[in-house]
Amino acid sequence: MNILQYESKVWATADLLRGSGIKESDWPSYMMPFFALSMIESRLIRMYDDLKSEIGEDVFASIPKEGLNGIIKDKGQGYNIYIFEHGKTLADICKNDKSFEIDLDAYLDGFDGETKDLLGIDDDEGEKFLDIKGIITKLKAKKVLFSYTKLWAEIDLKSFNNSEITTLEEHIKRKWADISAETAGEQYTPDDVIALIAEIIASKIEESDTLLKIYDCTCGGGNMLFGVEDRINQKFKRLTQTYGQDWNDALYALAKIESRFREDSKIEHGNTLVDDKFYNEEFDVVVANPPYGVSWKGYKKDIENDKTERFRFLPSVSDGQLLFMQHLISKLNSVGVGVVVHNGSTLFSGDAGSAESNIRKWMLDSDIMEAVIQLPTDEFFNTGIYTYLWVLNKNKPLQLKDKVMLINASEKYRPLKRSKGSKRKEIGEAKRLEIVEILKEYKNTDYSKVFNKEFFYYNKQAIMLTNVDEYGNSFEAQLPLVVNKKTGLKERTSSIKLKPTKLSNGERELTEFVITTFDTVKYTSLADTFERDIKPFTASLNYKEQPLVITTATAMYWFDVDQETLTKEVNGQKEYLGCGKILVNSTYKKASKTSPERIEISVELTPDYQKDYELIPFHRNETANQAAVEAFMAKYITKPFTYLENIVGVEINFNKIFYKPTNLRNVADILAEIEAIESELKALEARLAL
Template sequence: MNILQYETKIWETADLLRGSGIKESEWPSYMMPFFALTMIESRLVRMFDSLKDEIGEEVLAEIPKEDLYDLIKDKGQGYNIYIIEKHQTLVDICQNDKSFGTDFEAYLNGFDGETKDLLGVDVGEGEKFLDIKGVISKLKAKKVLFAYTKLWAEIDLKPFNNSEITTLEEHIKRKWADISAETAGEQYTPDDVIALIAEIITSKIEESDTLLKIYDCTCGGGNMLFGVEDRINKKFKRLTQTYGQDWNDALYALAKIESRFRPDSKIEHGNTLVDDKFYNEEFDVVVANPPYGVSWKGYQKDIENDKTGRFIYRPSVSDGQLLFMQHLISKLDANGMGVVVHNGSTLFSGDAGSAESNIRKWMLDSDIVEAIIQLPTDEFFNTGIYTYLWVLNKNKQQHCKDKVMLINASEKYKPLNKSKGSKRKEVDEDSRLEIVKTLTEYKNTDYAQVFDKEFFYFNKQAIMLTNVDEHGNSFEEKLKEGKKSAKLTPVKLSNGERELNEFVITEFDTETYTSLAHYFEKEIKPFAASLDYKEQPVVITTETAQYWYDKEHNTLVKEVNGEKELLGCGKIVVKSSFKKASKTQPERIEISVELTPDYQKDYEIIPYHRDEVSNQAEIVAFLAKYITKPFAYLDNVVGVEVNFNKIFYKPEKLREVADILSEIDAIEEELKELEMGLVL
């Protein structure tokens, strides 16, 4: 028997939900608890049957209930009084619709405490997890609880082993992802992506008698975590153990239930970023598909006060992906490796000096990034964007050290015959094997390139430019040594529309303004702020001279008795301030004018060199070549970004001019023939 025959049977339960007026997007929340119930029951029956074979049915019957409970409890797979003691299952309960309500409630309450918590049988304060109690209440209100439960009771998973049940579970979760767009990205990583991740991991591990510990900090329902483990177990005899944590109640419950039927698997509930349940553990392998673009503002203080040392830098509060990345790196043991799924923002968001850029730099400085793989668009169920696999490795081979490989696998896919939500493509087996082969060989191909890690670094050199006039002069040259500006004592200021003749104002129009401060805020301050010497004819008159800015020649001008002096490029700065009364002076408005050099802060992006001396020489040579104005060096910040488009961009081949002209001639001839037809 093929267990996937039950996939259709399971989805027949959705027909009843549809007929009851339940929206399609809500189906997963109705189906999750019952699917979990069916899985648990089948495994408990199979476990109990195995126990009978192991110690004998007669011997088992003689064991006191308390000892039997302890014996089964030690297996860590749960307990149910109806199944173990009364030998009754959902099928038996659904035989009698009259007693069903009472029997079903007793059946659910017959589970051990942990299972009841996961299913949400006794819902009070706190987590509801799968919330089967809430679902039952809604189905009762629709008067379809018995019919719905009976359909699930007909799904007999008892003949199948854990691996087969897990396969069915993955197929069902995938379909949930198809119809539940708002949670699909969190709920399910496609099988083909999981397979590729597993192929990458298996290409880097070896047979060993040591335990292989696998960790997923955002494990959801466990698809990726358990899927990777199963694929490793198919290729290696090495013992594996899975660890996972998730904050979503229902998905955690599904993963937790699944974990109970895997050797020593540990699944915990909670927010990994603020409550790491495995704080004292390190792992051989980490995998994750953390949520994209999800804000961590709700627990910002906890992150900022984190004492674990996990978060070297804190990225923008609007996107926590790089928080998860730092956490995962902190969980790797000395020789650990991992594969993490991200969207494109982690490659290039944030300028040099930002937390995002600094995290990327820290990762490359640590030489932990072995490769980044661009996946095709339309790979996930609820997004058509490009996604990327970051391959992390703390035990790089010698030829990979201090290097990063970029693999553009955007064309390595097979179109799906039928779209699944936004998913229209899959990385098929041949493509997966080709990608892994390329990664293993670590050599340049037509779709992959190996770079020294510093290739992704750049200098963001800040400089202070001194603007000059058409003769190359700056007002800076007119200043006395040590002075940054020349203060004027004006007697008049004009902008062509209005004149100011007072520069210390103590009186105001009491009919229009309530106070001198009111006059300042409403009249003087806005006027002073509006003065733009480059756009208006702002003229400053002192007792000895007039000053203005000559826009045509880009210079300040000083005129004394008709004689003009060009002062060089500079600024006219008009400031106004309100001063409260003091012991020696009354309340007043003060207006001041000064001339300053015209400085302009600028940034230049310059290639980076590993050697400090060579790097500085590159900066000097670049600025000498491209900057013609006088300037002073300011801070230099080293940034890191990865730009797949820039590296793998292939310009469209232009058509020959002769071909274009020939086509135009043909079109013109066609138009003439059409015109002739109209005339006739």
Template sequence: MSTSNILQYESTIWATADLLRGSGIKESEWPSYMMPFFALVMIESRLVRMLDELKAEFGEEAWSGIEQQELIELIQDKGQGYNSYIFEQNQTLKDICQNDKSFDIDFEAYLHGFDSETRYLLGVDATEGEKYLDIKGVITKLKAKKVLLGYTKEWSSIDLKPFNNSEITTLEEHIKRRWADISAETAGEQYTPDDVIGLIAEIIAAKIEDSNRLLKIYDCSCGGGNLLFGVEDRIHERSERLTQTFGQDWNDPLYALAKIESRFRLDSKIEHGNTLTDDKFYNDEFDVVIANPPYGVSWKGYEKDIRNDKTQRFQHLPSISDGQLLFMQHLISKLNPNGMGVVVHNGSALFSGDAGSAESNIRKWMLDRDILEAVIQLPTDEFFNTGIYTYLWVLNQRKPVERKDRVMLINASEKFKPLKKSKGAKRKEIDPVSRLEIVETLAQFVDNDYARVFEKEFFYFNKQGIMLTNVDEQGKSFVSHLKEDKASLKLSPLKLENGERTLTEFTITAYDSERFGSLAAAYEQDIKPFVDSLDYKEQPLVVTTDKAMYWFDTDRETLIKEALGKREELGCGKIVVKTTLKKKTKTQPERIEITVELTPDYQKDYEIIPFHRDEVKNKAAIDTFMAKYITKPFEYLENVMGVELNFNKVFYKPEQLRDVAEILGEIAALDDELKELEDLIINL
């Protein structure tokens, strides 16, 4: 059978939701009603097919002589599940639905006829907290709506027996995509489009060597398994390499679907749980890691476990609002010495976080380890729940010598074909020709019009801290008026004016007790707010002492001192007014003290400067940058190295400006039209 044939069932399966709609069940709840019945149909079709394959294997004559117990043992040895109704009574879901009078009893017996693991995954005997596909809860709700039999009949008419595992997986992917479209709870987390899976598989297949050694493939956030199993199937199409798949997810129904799927594959292990806090494959390493982990999702709910993690997976902890780089670090820790991987991320993984932040340090750690081979920018409108750019990070533990310490950026944002009909937010697909072109570009590892190769240090940068000393028009700073060991000049003010209010008492021991009740209340409600509001640059703030007056001239950006009718420019500086509430002591009463100081105008700043791996050259580059761009006196502060991968910087194309003559021509034409309109109005 072909994929196109099985996809004809997509509309048939989706039509089962019509009965849900008619029963008043909200569209956002449909996936929870459809998942368990879809699982039933998948399981039954595969079990029946397995039975037919066994009959064909034995031959009609030999098969007729098999005892019931021997049959049971044969089927159980397959490890794909068991159902006593199917194998012992030769009854299917469709048969059960024929008799509406005994349906409830038969359906209950049918469900309990499954092996214990299948019942567990379906949620047949679910207790609170162990629901997985929660078919028990769904049945209860459908009974209350009086549509259980009708709904089950709809599903029982879907026969997937003629299709193989890969074809059924493809159908499952398309159905789960529809679920993702309507379910906000799981949006963007469980479905990777088929064309993206194809690209990921092509990248991996191009690097896989023919070998008798088992290829171990791992997805740490496998959801329903569409990415994991989709990649495995495509590898089998291109290689005879034996594979073993491993996946983990903590979404109950999606885990159950992946677990059920895994039983019908040659060698697959799917586990339930939070990968970041409970790695079920703690002692395993893998040849290939793949994932489309959730992004923009907080890890606050399990912050304590992450911070106390003892596995040494997490070199740095990113912002608690987005855990996608936790998954990246986990995946790298799972690679064997020759392993490789492809991981889907959004743009924030490329550039979020300043130099010195955890995000920047994670990127630096990856480049320092030389594990990153390439980053591929995919088109917008490629995923079903978002229109943003997404990126494939290609990891390689065994980069060829010519790729050591080098990283390729591939701008594949234009490598697509528009869909004839949108699927949710998905309006584009990376067609097979584009996929092969991208893979070939990665294989060549040379620059072309949409890809560039860089030494890894290209992505590093210096965030150089400096302390600037601001100066006035004459290039002078108040620092020249300070004694060598002094940071400021303290004044003894007699009066402080800001054009609205005047203070003449600078040690206040009593202050309108009737109005404020206490000195502390006066401090909090009046004096402190007033002093905090003073701005020597925004207000005409004048400080008067017994010898001079001081203020800041905003036009000349300098402090002015006026004494005996003479004005002196002191250089650029600040007037700092502070207020303090002092507690009562043995010698002094409770009081408010107001102080005034003149200080130089210092300003902390940061400059972003390209990085050089050679320490001497890096220092020289910083000095050259400062000499060229910084004109004020400054002192070096800390230098922090940052890392970001900026596609816009590399592939920026300035907008083509229109010809001036063309624009002027359009303006002239508009003027002529306006004149004609004016003439019409005047002549009315």
């Protein structure tokens, strides 16, 4: 029997929810606990039957009840008094509708403590996880508890093994993902992507008698973690052990329940970024699909005060993806490999010097990045965007040292016959193997490019430009030379301060530059005059856009927009001083022992400096890199400038690397086609006229 025949039967339970007026987005929260209940019961009964077969019918029958119960409990897969001591199941409870509610309470209360916690059976305070008690209360209020439980009791999974039940679970969780990205689908990864990740991991590991430890820091319901383990177990005889952690109560409970039926699997509850439950563990394999664009503002202080040293840089608080990336890298052992799913922002968000850029640079500097694979759009259930697999490898072969491969697998898909939410494409087995083969060959093809890691680095060179007028002159030449008392060298001052007698901008004139009185009708104080009048007025002055004229006792000054120069006029004679700025500042000063309360307005002339940034290709060799920067400046920068800081940034731009320009049609062909259409239209008009 194919277990997937039960998919429709499981999903049919939602019909009763629909009929009860429960909105679709809430269905997963009603279905999860009962699906978990069905899985637990079927696996406990299967475990019981396997134990009977393993020990032998006669020996099994001779074991005292206490001893048998002890054997079952020692397996750590759970226990239920109703099932093992009374021989009754959920289906048996549903045979008597009169005693159903009493029997259901006793059945649920018969589970071991951990199972009761995960299902949310007890009413005490703390995490509710699957909150089956709360759901039962709501179903009672709708008067459908018996009918709903009976539907689930009819789903008999006892004849299926763990792997088969996991397959059904993945399909059900995918349906939940279609309904609500905020519940079960929040971190759901499609089967075909999990299969591709498993194939990539399998290509990096070998048979060994050592344990293979697999870790997922955002495991959700465990579909990726357990899916990768199952596929590796199909290919290798090597022993595996899974470790996972998740913060979502319901998803954690599902993964924890699943883990109890796997060999020594460990699933923990909590926020990985602030409470790593496996802080002293390292792993051979890490896999994860961290949430995209999720803020970590709520626990910002915890991250900033983290003592584990796993976070070398802190990215924007609006997106924690690269926090998870740094955490995962810290969990890899010395020969570990990993595959992490991200959206495109982790490739290029953040300018040079930003945390995002520095994280990418650190990863490349550490030579842990082996490849990045662009997946097709419409691959995931809740988004149509491009997604990317980051392939991490702490044990890169020598020939791959300091290299990174980009694989454009955006066309490696087949369309689904029927869309599953936003998912309209899937990567079939043949395409998966093709992608893995491209990665193994590590060569340039139409779909892949291999680069030295420095290809992704770039210089962000800051410079201070000195703007000049149309004659190439700057006001800087007008600044007087003074002796620097510390160095003893002559240096130019930063500005020339004027002593104005009048300031005019065409609309208003100022003739007083130390103001001690104010209009008592308009303003309440001198400070009020400053805040409401003088300060906004001086802030609005623009010497390039207004006819701003500064008059002193000996000259007039203004900026000539046409010639881009400061102009000085004395007795009708103009002198061009070079490109510069007119700065007007105002300050309010309180009264002191020696000076009254006042507003001071100052005017100064300064050179027109402008900070700019140039993005320049990077060279590994320091001398060659500096030469490249200087060559770039000589070619593209025509104004005088001085070098400021140089920051090395890193970004990975798939579009730039794999861009294919559209082939434009020949104009003659287009005109011929238009002419043919016009002829056809004329023929049709002629026929209509008859």
